[in-house]
Amino acid sequence: MSAVPAAEAAPNLKQGQFRNLILATLASTVGFWAWTIVGPLSKRYANDMHLSPGQTAILVAMPIFVGSIARVPVGALTDKFGGRLMFTVILGITAPLVLLTGVVGQLNNFPLLVVVAFFLGIAGTVFAIGIPFCSAWYESHRKGFATGVFGAGMVGTAVSAFFTPRLVAATGYFLTHVIVAVIVAVSALLCWLLLRDSPARAGVVAEPAMPKLKAAFKLKVTWQLCFLYAVVFGAFVAFSNYLPTYLANVYSYDPTAAGTRTAGFALAAVIARPVGGTLADRFGPKIITLLSFGATIVLAMLVALQPSGEHVYGPLFLLMALFLGLGTGGVFGWVGRATPAKNVGTVGGIIAAAGGLGGYFPPLVMGATYDPESNSYFVGLTLLAVFCLAAFLLALVVRHGGRKAEK
Template sequence: MSSAEQAHVDRPTGPDLRSGQLRNLILATVASTVGFWAWTVVGPLSKRYAQQMDLSSSETALLVAMPIFVGSIARVPVGALTDRYGGRVMFTVILGITAPLVLLTGLAGQLNNVAVLLIVAFFLGIAGTVFAIGIPFCSAWYEASRKGFATGVFGAGMVGTAVSAFFTPRLVAGVGYLPAHVIIAVVVAVMAVVTWLGLRESPVRAGVVPQPMLPKIRHAFTLKVTWQLCFLYGVVFGAFVAFSNYLPTYLNTVYAFDAAAAGTRTAGFAVAAVVARPIGGVIADRIGPKIVSLVSYAGTVVLAMVVAFQPIDEVAYGSTFLAMAVFLGLGTGGVFAWVSRAAPAKDVGTIGGIIAAAGGLGGYFPPLVMGATYNAEHNSYFVGLTLLAVFAVVALLLALTVRNGGRVDERVPA
């Protein structure tokens, strides 16, 4: 055997990522879609709750935002637990817990008691933590040059918000309020079983020794990049979550759409953002996440101000909202493509969970702000939308300072 042949034989080979990576990515994305549907099941029915329980705009906003709060905070420990136990276990556990919570949401709504519904909606927020599971799970299945693609495709599970906006009001209208929640709960439970039977961990996790959760979280918070990406993601994903949940209320208040019509338009918004997200991830793989993020924030600034002036013609405000959804989707894909580049490999799940939590929190406060700053005299949300533009400007400036924003071959070692 020649020396060249011997060198070829002795060269260490990495784990086989090709076998099963696409299947696991698709299955995780479907699981995320179902989780997001459950997470946002309250928003499309906000008008119903407001009428039945005689809620003010602020009370309605609080009800819509409640699941977002827990779904945001809980992403931190869930991301760390995913590093420890893997995505297969965590997807199964979270979806398994979510199914009865969806059913309890339906039962609470039947009582017409806002306090009980708020409590159940608070715990329903755990469904939103599926995002913190899928990012490290899917990222581990792909090589460095394709991690943006992987996280972008998985992020398309945000389409669950569109599914919720479109189907939830129609299910309620077709089969009744409580039976609709039973159907959704069954879908979630079935998905929990499917993830346990169908998902497999990436071979790169083989031999990984689990580490205590709290030290990993504390370490992640000591890294500058964690805080930088938290703010960047909080703006783009927060705006997406806020609009996906509050847009039915906004469209009903400003343009007098009923629940089904508002839900259809909200679904269109969500789908546009979902389609744009993997595109943002793929582009980030090619030219780097920094440029993608800068374009996203610049577009958001302009379009938020256009919406703030409340165009009268539906073509005008409809196309503006769709364009904003595209820019937000590109930004969510671009920023999360940054995580696996700038974060140490062993901390991707933990840091990803913290950043995902920041994104969720970014979606928690805007509905409250929109409800609190609503000008009933002029039927206007100008203040809230202007604040979105201001935060997008700050994010644009911050994006200029984050490291590892170019192409993969231009990375600075972490």
């Protein structure tokens, strides 16, 4: 007599889980490409509009700001309406914004471009959709794997860094934005036609967003994981967006060459993220997160010394990307363990917002502390090491981080 209730309590997640995980990851990749389309063209904007390093940093950081703040309500709305609808809506809104970026960018109007970049930031909220969407498709002991694989959608930053300047060189500035806008629009349509929400959501009564947000903010672990993720994911986002500017100023790379190296940095972090999530499932997220922050402290200080020769600084940046990727997977491996299942989307959205905000401020700091006489970013990179040290110490005391989650 108990077989029916048991079956209802344990829906079949196997059928369609991997397909939906891959589709969501591809949608995230496209969203991240649109979200970071400004950064690879920062040198072009700086030259055409005669921007200072500070103005360039503001332009690059603006989409990150909105993409971060908006993750909180989008995460809560995903809990309510499901990932299929939210992916479709967000990508559907993003497509015309990419096209508008191309229109305004041709006008060489800096204030107007900043405004458009502000709204373009909505593309970055795809992350807050995918975390609860993918997490709901997997069992508790495989949620780290699921969120890690979905997090590989960060490869969109590498795609943007590699292809955007090349498309501009091959087809022109405006046509590049048309191409990307079409890709985003097609992705929105495919999300509606092919994505399916997890059967685990069946019968779940949607709760109002505000009470869930208040409850999430009352959880101590929400604030703890917010800080950890703000540091590790923020560093990744900041470098992925600002690295073309950094390489141009410090090592005199042109946009295409700088974009290629930035793509390599982003790709290394993307590959490492699902590895970090899988290792967090096996060994616990705490040890993976500690390893990430410890290594980043050392690497940030080595990079701050500005070693000459790409055979030296190239591997340093790649190693930093790998450890940051491990850390992003490790920290989000904590979310499913430490958060009530019904609030994963809301808490995940808040933590994702913190990560995005963590990527908003570093480009501004790098621009403000840049020393043009010595081409030095020593102060900014030292601050990164300091924040990583603070995160390392905090990670030591966060619960639910062992090989098995504490009861």
